[in-house]
Every structure is written in C-alpha cells, then in structure tokens.
Amino acid sequence: MQTETKVMRIVHTIIELQGLLNRNERDGRTVGFVPTMGFLHEGHLSLVEHARLQNDLVVMSIFVNPAQFGPEEDFEAYPRDTERDTHLAANAGVDILFIPNTAEMYPQDGGIRILPGPQAAMLCGASRPGHFDGVLKVVLKLFNIVDPDRSYFGMKDAQQLAIIETFVRDFNLRTVIVRIPIIREEDGLAKSSRNVNLTPTERAQAPVIQQALKRGAQLFKEGHSIKEIKRFVADYISQNSTGVIDYVSLLAYPSLTDEIYDQAEVILACAVKFEKVRLIDNIIM
Amino acid sequence: MQTETKVMRIVHTIIELQGLLNRNERDGRTVGFVPTMGFLHEGHLSLVEHARLQNDLVVMSIFVNPAQFGPEEDFEAYPRDTERDTHLAANAGVDILFIPNTAEMYPQDGGIRILPGPQAAMLCGASRPGHFDGVLKVVLKLFNIVDPDRSYFGMKDAQQLAIIETFVRDFNLRTVIVRIPIIREEDGLAKSSRNVNLTPTERAQAPVIQQALKRGAQLFKEGHSIKEIKRFVADYISQNSTGVIDYVSLLAYPSLTDEIYDQAEVILACAVKFEKVRLIDNIIM
Structure with missing residues (x-):
C-alpha cells in the first residue's frame, strides 16, 4: 500500500x-x-x-x-x-x-x-x-x-x-x-480555540452549557414559553458552574429576529463568561 | 468592404x-x-x-x-x-x-x-x-x-x-x-446625463464652470493661496451665471485631504446648483 x-x-x-x-x-x-x-x-x-x-x-x-x-x-x-x-x-x-x-x-x-x-x-x-x-x-x-x-x-x-x-x-x-455542524469534546463542550484558557475547574464545569441548551431545546419542543426556556437555561448554567451568563437567546435563524414562530429554523444560543474566557454555544432546531 | x-x-x-x-x-x-x-x-x-x-x-x-x-x-x-x-x-x-x-x-x-x-x-x-x-x-x-x-x-x-x-x-x-478623462461639449461643459434638465438660459451659462476651474488651476500654478483660488472660482461662476455655488474645493487626490502640498495630484472641484439640476466639474492637476 x-x-x-x-x-x-x-x-x-x-x-x-x-x-x-x-x-x-x-x-x-x-x-x-x-x-x-x-x-x-x-x-x-x-x-x-x-x-x-x-x-x-x-x-x-x-x-x-x-x-x-x-x-x-x-x-x-x-x-x-x-x-x-x-x-x-x-x-x-x-x-x-x-x-x-x-x-x-x-x-x-x-x-x-x-x-x-x-x-x-x-x-x-x-x-x-x-x-x-x-x-x-x-x-x-x-x-x-x-x-x-x-x-x-x-x-x-x-x-x-x-x-x-x-x-x-x-x-x-x-x-x-x-x-x-459543531464538533464537540466527548463530554459535550463545543470545541473552541479558547477552551485552553479555561482553568481545570472551569473546564470540568463547561459541559453544563450544552446540557442546559439541550434541555432548553426539549422545553421548546414541549411548547414552553420563550421566557421560561431562557430562564431555565440561565439558571441551569449559573447553578452548575462559576460561569456568568452573558446572554441566553431564542431567535429565528438566520434572520436573528424575535419572530420565531412559523420559522424553518430557530436558534437557542448562549454566551457564558468564565475568568479568562467567554464561551458560546448553540442549538439550531 | x-x-x-x-x-x-x-x-x-x-x-x-x-x-x-x-x-x-x-x-x-x-x-x-x-x-x-x-x-x-x-x-x-x-x-x-x-x-x-x-x-x-x-x-x-x-x-x-x-x-x-x-x-x-x-x-x-x-x-x-x-x-x-x-x-x-x-x-x-x-x-x-x-x-x-x-x-x-x-x-x-x-x-x-x-x-x-x-x-x-x-x-x-x-x-x-x-x-x-x-x-x-x-x-x-x-x-x-x-x-x-x-x-x-x-x-x-x-x-x-x-x-x-x-x-x-x-x-x-x-x-x-x-x-x-472627462468628455466635454464643444463649449467646455462637462457631458452629463443631467444636462438635459438645464433651461436654455442655464445651458448657455453652464460653460462658465469649466472656465472658472481652468482659471483657478492657472492661479494654483502661479502660487496663489487656496483661499484666493476658491474665492475666485466661486465669484466667477456666481457673477456669470444664475447658478448657486454648492462648494468649491481644492484637495489632494485621491485621498481628498487638505494636505495638498507635495502631493502627486491635486483636484480643484466644484458643484453648482441650477433650478432643477446640480452640476459638478473638476480639474485634476
């Protein structure tokens, strides 16, 4: 060969x-x-x-x-x-x-x-x-x-x-x-060049971001309100990590408007600030 | 053939x-x-x-x-x-x-x-x-x-x-x-699609724009000040037409800054408003 x-x-x-x-x-x-x-x-x-x-x-x-x-x-x-x-x-x-x-x-x-x-x-x-x-x-x-x-x-x-x-x-x-599509670590953290700037503790916590988004996506499918879903995702991340929520958003994609109903695609996205690095992740549904 | x-x-x-x-x-x-x-x-x-x-x-x-x-x-x-x-x-x-x-x-x-x-x-x-x-x-x-x-x-x-x-x-x-380069009518007026919107009187006066710029360019070569040249061009057009001066400018080209000395190219340009049409013309030196 x-x-x-x-x-x-x-x-x-x-x-x-x-x-x-x-x-x-x-x-x-x-x-x-x-x-x-x-x-x-x-x-x-x-x-x-x-x-x-x-x-x-x-x-x-x-x-x-x-x-x-x-x-x-x-x-x-x-x-x-x-x-x-x-x-x-x-x-x-x-x-x-x-x-x-x-x-x-x-x-x-x-x-x-x-x-x-x-x-x-x-x-x-x-x-x-x-x-x-x-x-x-x-x-x-x-x-x-x-x-x-x-x-x-x-x-x-x-x-x-x-x-x-x-x-x-x-x-x-x-x-x-x-x-x-997003490529993830085995524990679900989205791959990012910035991940190396997480402390070991932060790195261990970071997979909660995707977990929160996945559960949020499930809530969306079950018909929960935008407000409930965003609140859930923010609380889940805050309670399970030292990360500070920058935003949690649920928008039409790719127009990024609030008019999410009857759209082909919707994005649930968030950004979380750790000590030296800010991570982003999303799910498109 | x-x-x-x-x-x-x-x-x-x-x-x-x-x-x-x-x-x-x-x-x-x-x-x-x-x-x-x-x-x-x-x-x-x-x-x-x-x-x-x-x-x-x-x-x-x-x-x-x-x-x-x-x-x-x-x-x-x-x-x-x-x-x-x-x-x-x-x-x-x-x-x-x-x-x-x-x-x-x-x-x-x-x-x-x-x-x-x-x-x-x-x-x-x-x-x-x-x-x-x-x-x-x-x-x-x-x-x-x-x-x-x-x-x-x-x-x-x-x-x-x-x-x-x-x-x-x-x-x-x-x-x-x-x-x-600019293409001109026989009397010197720069060709423009907008020239058809001049009244016959304005059309007869319009060549003064290029005449003023040409004389202004001559003054520039003779070393007159920017202020004098701009004043001359504006006055010449105002006195010989019903056109209203929008601007007369002398700038470095193509940067369009005021730093005109030691520049390869300098532009003397003006815009003149007639009743239904605004005409522009310039000379690059």
Missing part, C-alpha cells in the same frame, strides 16, 4: 497566493476555502474534511484578525501555535495554507467600514460592539483574495455565519457558504 | 448574466465593465471605447440606483431612455448590456451597509449624505455579479472614483479601476 504524499504550500503574501490561484493555475479546478484564526482543533479539521470532499483544492487561512477584537478583548491572549497548525493543516489535506501578518492584510486604511444590520445587535453583538464590522471586513478581503467556489464556516459561531450568509446574499458575493 | 456585425446581448437578470460570464463561457477572455445609470452620452461611450481596446468582452450595466439618491434628490427626474441607450451601446461595441430592475438588484435587505471613510465628507458628500453608501453598495454588487478584469469610471465623478479606488485597494476587490 502506497501513501499519497501531497505537499502543502505555505504562503504569507497576497500576491503569492493570487499567483497560485489565478485562472490559469486554477485551470477549472474548484477551490474550497476554510478561513480560521488558527490554533486548530477538530472543528476546523472538520471544515477541511468537508472542503476536500467538495472541491479540487483546499485553501486555509490563519489570521488572528485584530479588526474583530474590541479594545478590552482577548486579542493578545488569543492562543497561537503556527507550527502545530501547519502540521495539522498538512495532515488534514490542506493544499495551500495562507498565513498573512497584519501589515499584509491591513497595509492602509481609507476608513471604509462594512456595518452589519440588525442581526449584529443580537446575541454576541450586544457585548461586542464593532466585532462583526471586523468580521465582515476580513471576510470580504479574504473572499476577494482567494475567490473560493465554496467557503466553510462552523455553526458554533452561528451569529457570524448568519451575518455572512446575509452579506453573501445581499451583495452577490461570489462564493457558496457551507454550514458545518 | 464588409461590415462586421456583432449582436449585443441584452439581459435583465443576474442569473442570465452570470450564465454568460461564468468561467466556461468566458474561456480566458478578459472582461471590461462599464457601469452606468443610462441616458448615455459621449462620456459613457468613451468608457466603452477604452474598454473595447483593453478587453475581449465589454459589459455595460444600466441601473438608476435608488440607494444613491437622497429623499430630496432627483431619482424620479433622473433622465431615462432605454431604447436610445440600447442603440448607442450596441453601436459603441458593447457585447452584453445588463439592465436589471430594482427588485432584481435589491430583492432583500438584511441591513448591511458599506460606509465610506473621511473621503466621503468632502466635496459632494457634505450635501449628499448617504450617497456614497449607495454607490459602494451597488458597485460591490455589480463587481461581484460581473467579475470584471477592468472597470471603467469617468473622472467627472472624481470623488466617486477616489472612493471606489480606495474600496478596491483596502478590500482587495478583484478588478482594476481605469480612470477615463
């Missing part, structure tokens, strides 16, 4: 990446794109796996985007390990790994901003002003640089995904957005 | 246009794009001429974009003549004419907005709040729909051009912006 050896290209500049992805080089091959902030975990690798199945080439970006962190947020503390990421990406079958630095991504700033609409006021938007401006900025740049046929986003960042889907729809962006 | 007959395709839907412009159909041919609001004049046809020389295919759009008109502005009064435009476009050598309606361009609105930076506060921006949001919105949509290699803009709308160049630079948009 022979092992197929494929060499992953690592590029740091936009011009080099575009050289690898222009129409001639691409030659009709489809491109799947996995944008990340690095410190890869099985969630990211699941995106790569789906991208490989659906495309001829897989491009991953690793860029901890300063534009989407607020001044009080964890940009500096955000975990980074490029060497480990590089091995994981290569083993997962990434063809081109794009690792630009901040000067490469933001050499100049003429002050143009992309402001999300009402979707950004819900869920994490309330406590992260400007966050989704920064997400939309980097996403538009990366889409323009890579020109992917399909782009892969995890459903853990459900609000981000909803806003990006709206951006693609309303501005005719040239990529298909593919939603990939 | 044989006349080459080329059939121009007219399309009204995004899906049909994208069918004509996808990678297979395009087959390596370059695409030049001329976005317009119709009521074509020699200025637009000059854009087409340049686009034909530099590309294999020329796509023109005609769309009077409601998003860039304010509530008090001339959206309804904006002149339209699709039949005439169609003939002019075909004769000029346009390959594909895209004429979407408003529902086709804006079927839904998730509220995402693109806000220009400080460039939009200058020149026309002061009296047209929100105008450039609407311009950036339609430009991003059209660029994504057409995916042009090169896009052609006239220098009469110098502020629009400057903001679009900044948008392309800062967001890595996948098109090259080509600046095309």
Whole structure:
C-alpha cells in the first residue's frame, strides 16, 4: 500500500497566493476555502474534511484578525501555535495554507467600514460592539483574495455565519457558504480555540452549557414559553458552574429576529463568561 | 468592404448574466465593465471605447440606483431612455448590456451597509449624505455579479472614483479601476446625463464652470493661496451665471485631504446648483 504524499504550500503574501490561484493555475479546478484564526482543533479539521470532499483544492487561512477584537478583548491572549497548525493543516489535506501578518492584510486604511444590520445587535453583538464590522471586513478581503467556489464556516459561531450568509446574499458575493455542524469534546463542550484558557475547574464545569441548551431545546419542543426556556437555561448554567451568563437567546435563524414562530429554523444560543474566557454555544432546531 | 456585425446581448437578470460570464463561457477572455445609470452620452461611450481596446468582452450595466439618491434628490427626474441607450451601446461595441430592475438588484435587505471613510465628507458628500453608501453598495454588487478584469469610471465623478479606488485597494476587490478623462461639449461643459434638465438660459451659462476651474488651476500654478483660488472660482461662476455655488474645493487626490502640498495630484472641484439640476466639474492637476 502506497501513501499519497501531497505537499502543502505555505504562503504569507497576497500576491503569492493570487499567483497560485489565478485562472490559469486554477485551470477549472474548484477551490474550497476554510478561513480560521488558527490554533486548530477538530472543528476546523472538520471544515477541511468537508472542503476536500467538495472541491479540487483546499485553501486555509490563519489570521488572528485584530479588526474583530474590541479594545478590552482577548486579542493578545488569543492562543497561537503556527507550527502545530501547519502540521495539522498538512495532515488534514490542506493544499495551500495562507498565513498573512497584519501589515499584509491591513497595509492602509481609507476608513471604509462594512456595518452589519440588525442581526449584529443580537446575541454576541450586544457585548461586542464593532466585532462583526471586523468580521465582515476580513471576510470580504479574504473572499476577494482567494475567490473560493465554496467557503466553510462552523455553526458554533452561528451569529457570524448568519451575518455572512446575509452579506453573501445581499451583495452577490461570489462564493457558496457551507454550514458545518459543531464538533464537540466527548463530554459535550463545543470545541473552541479558547477552551485552553479555561482553568481545570472551569473546564470540568463547561459541559453544563450544552446540557442546559439541550434541555432548553426539549422545553421548546414541549411548547414552553420563550421566557421560561431562557430562564431555565440561565439558571441551569449559573447553578452548575462559576460561569456568568452573558446572554441566553431564542431567535429565528438566520434572520436573528424575535419572530420565531412559523420559522424553518430557530436558534437557542448562549454566551457564558468564565475568568479568562467567554464561551458560546448553540442549538439550531 | 464588409461590415462586421456583432449582436449585443441584452439581459435583465443576474442569473442570465452570470450564465454568460461564468468561467466556461468566458474561456480566458478578459472582461471590461462599464457601469452606468443610462441616458448615455459621449462620456459613457468613451468608457466603452477604452474598454473595447483593453478587453475581449465589454459589459455595460444600466441601473438608476435608488440607494444613491437622497429623499430630496432627483431619482424620479433622473433622465431615462432605454431604447436610445440600447442603440448607442450596441453601436459603441458593447457585447452584453445588463439592465436589471430594482427588485432584481435589491430583492432583500438584511441591513448591511458599506460606509465610506473621511473621503466621503468632502466635496459632494457634505450635501449628499448617504450617497456614497449607495454607490459602494451597488458597485460591490455589480463587481461581484460581473467579475470584471477592468472597470471603467469617468473622472467627472472624481470623488466617486477616489472612493471606489480606495474600496478596491483596502478590500482587495478583484478588478482594476481605469480612470477615463472627462468628455466635454464643444463649449467646455462637462457631458452629463443631467444636462438635459438645464433651461436654455442655464445651458448657455453652464460653460462658465469649466472656465472658472481652468482659471483657478492657472492661479494654483502661479502660487496663489487656496483661499484666493476658491474665492475666485466661486465669484466667477456666481457673477456669470444664475447658478448657486454648492462648494468649491481644492484637495489632494485621491485621498481628498487638505494636505495638498507635495502631493502627486491635486483636484480643484466644484458643484453648482441650477433650478432643477446640480452640476459638478473638476480639474485634476
């Protein structure tokens, strides 16, 4: 049995990446794109796996985007390990790994901003002003640089995904957005690069978030009121962990409006603050 | 001698246009794009001429974009003549004419907005709040729909051009912006679709705008102060027409800042209000 050896290209500049992805080089091959902030975990690798199945080439970006962190947020503390990421990406079958630095991504700033609409006021938007401006900025740049046929986003960042889907729809962006389900630890905690910043005690408590959401989803199916469900989820997490509830929301998805009845999809989502890290999770029903 | 007959395709839907412009159909041919609001004049046809020389295919759009008109502005009064435009476009050598309606361009609105930076506060921006949001919105949509290699803009709308160049630079948009010089009537008035809304008296006076700018440019070369030059241009127009000065500005180009010294390019620009129409003109030095 022979092992197929494929060499992953690592590029740091936009011009080099575009050289690898222009129409001639691409030659009709489809491109799947996995944008990340690095410190890869099985969630990211699941995106790569789906991208490989659906495309001829897989491009991953690793860029901890300063534009989407607020001044009080964890940009500096955000975990980074490029060497480990590089091995994981290569083993997962990434063809081109794009690792630009901040000067490469933001050499100049003429002050143009992309402001999300009402979707950004819900869920994490309330406590992260400007966050989704920064997400939309980097996403538009990366889409323009890579020109992917399909782009892969995890459903853990459900609000981000909803806003990006709206951006693609309303501005005719040239990529298909593919939603990939949340990947969880064995105990149910949603995989996140930020999980390493939990203390051991917090890590042991963190699975209550998903437990609370699952029970909340059950209550929704049983016809309980929105208020009851949100109260239940918040109380369950507060009583079983040291985490402080940032929000618990039950909204239509992906519109993120309160009009949840007769909607195809509804999201039950929450954010919980621990000492050094804020975790998010959700269930889409 | 044989006349080459080329059939121009007219399309009204995004899906049909994208069918004509996808990678297979395009087959390596370059695409030049001329976005317009119709009521074509020699200025637009000059854009087409340049686009034909530099590309294999020329796509023109005609769309009077409601998003860039304010509530008090001339959206309804904006002149339209699709039949005439169609003939002019075909004769000029346009390959594909895209004429979407408003529902086709804006079927839904998730509220995402693109806000220009400080460039939009200058020149026309002061009296047209929100105008450039609407311009950036339609430009991003059209660029994504057409995916042009090169896009052609006239220098009469110098502020629009400057903001679009900044948008392309800062967001890595996948098109090259080509600046095309202003086309003028024999008496010097810059060609504009809006000129038809001048009264005969106003039309006779309107060439004083360019005369004033030319003399102002001369004063700039002679080293007069910004204040003197602006005063001269405003007075010259006021004294020789019934037009009311909206602004006269002398700025660095394309940054549109006040720091005009040691800049490669400087713009002297003005806007003048007549009874039913507001005219703009500029000289870039």
